[in-house]
Amino acid sequence: MQNVYKAFGRRPESIVKKLKEGATREELKSQGMAAVIDASFEVPQGEIFVVMGLSGSGKSTLIRTLNGIQPATSGTVEIFGQDITKVNSRRLRSIRREKIAMVFQHFALMPHRTVGQNAAYSLEVRGMNRSDREKKATEALNLVGLRGYGGQRPDQLSGGMRQRVGLARALAAETDLMLMDEAFSALDPLIRKEMQDQLLELQQDLGKTIVFITHDLNEAMRLGSRIAMMRDGKIVQIGTTEQILNDPANDYVAQFIQDVDRTRVLTAGEIQEPPVALLGSEQGPRAAHRLMRENQTSSLCVVNQSRVLQGVVYEHDIAEGVAAGKETLSGLIKPMPATHEDTYLAELMTAASEHAAGLAVIDESGKLLGVIPRVTLLNAMADPTPTSSVQTIYQEVAQ
Numbered sequence: 001m002q003n004v005y006k007a008f009g010r011r012p013e014s015i016v017k018k019l020k021e022g023a024t025r026e027e028l029k030s031q032g033m034a035a036v037i038d039a040s041f042e043v044p045q046g047e048i049f050v051v052m053g054l055s056g057s058g059k060s061t062l063i064r065t066l067n068g069i070q071p072a073t074s075g076t077v078e079i080f081g082q083d084i085t086k087v088n089s090r091r092l093r094s095i096r097r098e099k100i101a102m103v104f105q106h107f108a109l110m111p112h113r114t115v116g117q118n119a120a121y122s123l124e125v126r127g128m129n130r131s132d133r134e135k136k137a138t139e140a141l142n143l144v145g146l147r148g149y150g151g152q153r154p155d156q157l158s159g160g161m162r163q164r165v166g167l168a169r170a171l172a173a174e175t176d177l178m179l180m181d182e183a184f185s186a187l188d189p190l191i192r193k194e195m196q197d198q199l200l201e202l203q204q205d206l207g208k209t210i211v212f213i214t215h216d217l218n219e220a221m222r223l224g225s226r227i228a229m230m231r232d233g234k235i236v237q238i239g240t241t242e243q244i245l246n247d248p249a250n251d252y253v254a255q256f257i258q259d260v261d262r263t264r265v266l267t268a269g270e271i272q273e274p275p276v277a278l279l280g281s282e283q284g285p286r287a288a289h290r291l292m293r294e295n296q297t298s299s300l301c302v303v304n305q306s307r308v309l310q311g312v313v314y315e316h317d318i319a320e321g322v323a324a325g326k327e328t329l330s331g332l333i334k335p336m337p338a339t340h341e342d343t344y345l346a347e348l349m350t351a352a353s354e355h356a357a358g359l360a361v362i363d364e365s366g367k368l369l370g371v372i373p374r375v376t377l378l379n380a381m382a383d384p385t386p387t388s389s390v391q392t393i394y395q396e397v398a399q
């Protein structure tokens with residue numbers, strides 16, 4: 001969307017005109033409400049774009065201009081190349097039906113229909129025949145973990161399960177764009193987290209374009225590829241979690257993020273450092289000793305030829321190995337705790353307290369990507385901002 005305004009009142013166009021001439025929302029209050037002021041953003045395919053702001057900041061109005069339920073007073077709204085502010089209402093209804101799925105806070109399920117019929121609803125509206133839509137609805141229910149529930153009525157399900165039906169209905173529609181308005185806000189915290197995890201997992205496979213509205217910053221940061229922060233109708237900042245945490249655009253955003261538990265949004269990948277030194281496991285204690293001296297470190301990660309992590313060796317063991325004239329590292333390599341790049345810092349607490357050398361960061365196949373020295377991890381816990389520059393002392397493994 002580009003330069004979108006939405007005003008309510010008797011003469012919305014006049015409110016927008018005055019806004020463009022520099023009037024503030026406050027000054028125009030007697031004439032109506034400027035709910036969205038000059039909003040512009042683009043959401044690439046596959047992104048979860050979160051719109052975040054306090055109650056009344058204009059989030060719901062913004063999302064309604066996106067599906068055309070409340071047409072923008074001014075500006076353009078393009079859905080897959082089609083400007084929906086310029087099409088007639090019939091065409092708009094068809095775009096909404098074919099291209100956009102919605103998930104609402106209060107589920108909006110039809111109580112007298114079965115779960116399966118609810119999930120199939122958007123397909124029914126499209127005129128799909130019964131057997132095809134039942135098949136697709138069942139597939140969608142399976143995807144959200146409701147296998148076998150198709151015959152039940154919504155009131156037989158818990159709140160969390162009802163929201164899964166809402167999600168299944170949106171997925172069954174197989175649209176590329178999904179709009180989610182406070183979709184998880186009515187759920188209790190544990191179920192809410194489960195739903196967030198599920199959405200992230202589904203999104204990995206489905207790669208939809210999602211616009212997700214929330215007033216909860218932690219939710220925004222867990223889900224959002226990027227976040228738009230709204231205040232009084234305006235988008236005051238658009239950025240990734242990291243950008244917003246590290247470089248809040250103004251005091252409003254800064255105040256918002258004050259209470260965020262950063263250990264729950266920062267990941268291991270954001271504080272990892274290049275491995276201090278790597279050593280092919282075929283090398284002996286002398287080589288290890290030399291590398292430790294060169295890099296002024298008291299421990300080394302050990303990897304094999306494929307750079308898969310084998311463990312860690314410590315200075316005192318290596319010194320003993322050298323003294324005993326050992327030719328290999330066998331018996332000297334200790335296990336090293338490892339994590340993945342996308343693990344949240346909060347989940348690394350125990351690792352930090354228990355292990356002297358710190359943590360290795362590995363990929364799916366066990367290859368060493370980086371290390372988090374214990375002191376870095378403890379510092380990050382105490383002051384969780386991502387390290388901006390890391391001194392690179394990187395030693396290639398013998399190939």
Ligand SMILES: Nc1ncnc2c1ncn2[C@@H]1O[C@H](COP(=O)(O)OP(=O)(O)OP(=O)(O)O)[C@@H](O)[C@H]1O
Binds near residue numbers: 008035053057
């Ligand atoms: N149909 C309407 N007529 C008049 N004013 C409206 C209308 N819809 C929304 N508003 C006003 O526009 C402003 C933005 O409302 P909106 O619902 O978009 O905010 P929000 O951020 O979604 O808040 P919430 O989380 O409480 O829904 C509010 O001041 C609201 O009162």
